[in-house]
Amino acid sequence: MVGTVLRRLAVFVASLAVSTVVVFAFMVLLPGDPARVALGTDASDAAVDQLRHEFGLDRPLPVQYASWIGGLLTGRLGTSYVSGAQIGPQLADRLQVSLILVLASMVVAVVVAVPLGVWMAVRHRRPIGVVLSALAQLGVAVPAFLAGILLITIFAVRLGWLPANGWTPPAVDPVMFVRQLVLPALALGLVQGAVLTRYVRSAVLDVLREDYLRTARAKGLRPAQALWRHGLRNAAVPVVTVLGLQLATTLVGAVVVERVFVIPGLGSLLLDAVGNRDLLVVQDVVMVLVAAVLLVNLLVDVLYVVLDPRLRLGDA
Amino acid sequence: MSTVVDPVLRVRDLTIRTRSVELLRGVDLTIGRGERVGLIGESGSGKSITSLAIMGLLPDNVQATGSVRLGERELLGTPERELARVRGRDVAMVFQEPMTALNPTMRIGDQVAEAMLIHHTQPSRAAAADRAIELLEAVRLPDPKALVRAYPHQLSGGQRQRVVLAIALANDPALLICDEPTTALDVTVQQLVLDLLVRGVEERDAAMLFITHDLAVVANVCEQVAVMYGGRIVEAGPVNEVFRRPRHRYTQGLLAASDLAVDPHSGQLRAIAGSVPAAGRFPEGCVFRSRCWKATDQCRAEPPWTGAPHGPGYACWHPAQSEVIT
Secondary structure, rough: HHEEEHHHHHHHHHHHHHHHHHHOOOOOOOOOOOHHHHHOOOEEEEHHHHHHHOOOOOOOOHHHHHHHHHHHHHOOOOOOOOOOOHHHHHHHHHHHHHHHHHHHHHHHHHHHHHHHHHHHHHOOOOOOOHHHHHHHHHHOOOOOOHHHHHHHHHHHHHHOOOOOOOOOOOOHHHHHHHHHHHHHHHHHHHHHHHHHHHHHHHHHHHHHHHHHHHHHHHHHOOOOHHHHOOOOOOOHHHHHHHHHHHHHHHHHHHHHHHHHOOOOHHHHHHHHHHHOOHHHHHHHHHHHHHHHHHHHHHHHHHHHHHHHHHHOOOOO | OOOOOOOOOOEEEEEEOOOOOOEEEEEEEEEOOOEEEEOOOOOOOOOEEEEEHHHOOOOOEEEEEEEEOOOOOOOOOHHHHHHHEEEEEEEEEEOOOOOHOOOOOOOOHHHHHHHHOOOOOOHHHHHHHHHHHHHHHOOOOOOOOHHHHOOHOOOOHHHHHHHHHHHOOOOOEEEEEEOOOOOOOOOHHHHHHHHHHHHHHHHOOOEEEEEEEEHHHOOOOOOEEEEEOOOOEEEEEEEEHHHHOOOHHHHHHHHHHHOOOEOOOOEOOOOOOOOOOOOOHHHOOOOOOOOOOOOOOOHHHHOOOOOOOOOOOOOOOOOOOOOOOO
């Protein structure tokens, strides 16, 4: 098992290295000179050259790449071309906000989807299972921002139970933090949960048809016990795959919901940076997102190996 | 099948139907302590559904009527909670497909020990784990101490079937049901598994219901045999009797088809004409008449059971004379 995990880890590191080159190359190939953008169209060539020198853009590409990688590895991500502020601390702040939101929404999704999906699978022949299945299908079709607006309308505007938007760091005011987190986490989580429910349902349905579940019943386990002890771990493998994909897409896709709820997350940082042609910020944010997605994939791969002994190569 | 005084299993008039289709009609089976009964027939004849009915594992979209008694206990209509206590303790089952019968994510030892822990037939986890090693040793698996930590995918099909057998025998059941236990195995390991099955039930003086379409295996393993077609038992009796002097035309056809000698007239292997109809498509009256070479108008009526009630006999209007087939 350790060998398999190490192999996956090596793949992760290699992918990360390749992706830095790709991200860097993309930014170089994009048309538009950050110095020209910063100074405006009226600036003299001399002034632009001067700024290019300050940004370090007149150095050969390999040197630029090396200095960027060096900065990534030591945590110095450089300064914004536009605001001149340090990118590192700002990015860390935004990442933290996005991670909290995304993880909270994934918790909502799992808490909704796993019991509901299992129940729907067990009852798939009965009317209630069919009705729930149809409702989940409807949930899949609702975009998260619409769910967000609906939630704001009901719980913030009509009922006034929760704030409509905003973000307070947990260290500043834990109660306000939770109150403001509830609606965006629900908006993202319920929609993700609807998708996940369908995967949980089909994974459990597959497992229910397995011979080993019949063996478990033949041993004397009641249906629910057999499913709990022998089914869920097997059903978890496909569900973990989907969960990993959802986590990765939500990390990027949370941006719309961040806008709706006025949350200063990574997505809004990226959108602002793109709008301002703040290329180094774009480059850093994209790199962080790529690293996060790769990390999620690594975790999913490791989880597979933990869940399913058949995937543990080389230790038979 | 013989008139057993105190049977382990006593099935009477077992009829199973879905909302639209009758799967089983009027099945009688009696198995005494230490007795081994074969249940034979082509695919689709109702063998497996019979075994599931005895295990209480019928899918919830079928209805069963009649009686299935295990010892003194009536199983039909018993609530699931009580059935679960019987299952795996008093009646156990070995399935056809060893490759998928074990949980791929659970260690072999835990899967064997679980059978005992569910029914509290061992006082502790440690005792159950020790007993699991003994059981694996009894089915002649190599290095059982290391094997308990292995996962099913690390074992061959024959080894997995022996694990399934160890699980089935763990609580010394009074009745062991085997549903085609060697069909999916290599010929080379079939005999080993059969020997282990027979030894396992003999050591426990358990009754055995052996489901197969392989007549040679039945002749090898069982003393009594019941022949099934179209959801009914069409002939039953001692293996010697039935295989040497089949009375029902279906039994006769099965025996002829299992004979690998080439037909001198056609130059081909013998087979029963036609194929088994889908469930619910069997003819009225004698279920076999659509494929029977002796069928007459009389066969439109259901043939009565000729012989001992619930015992040896057959249900055929035109039985083969009791000439010895060589």
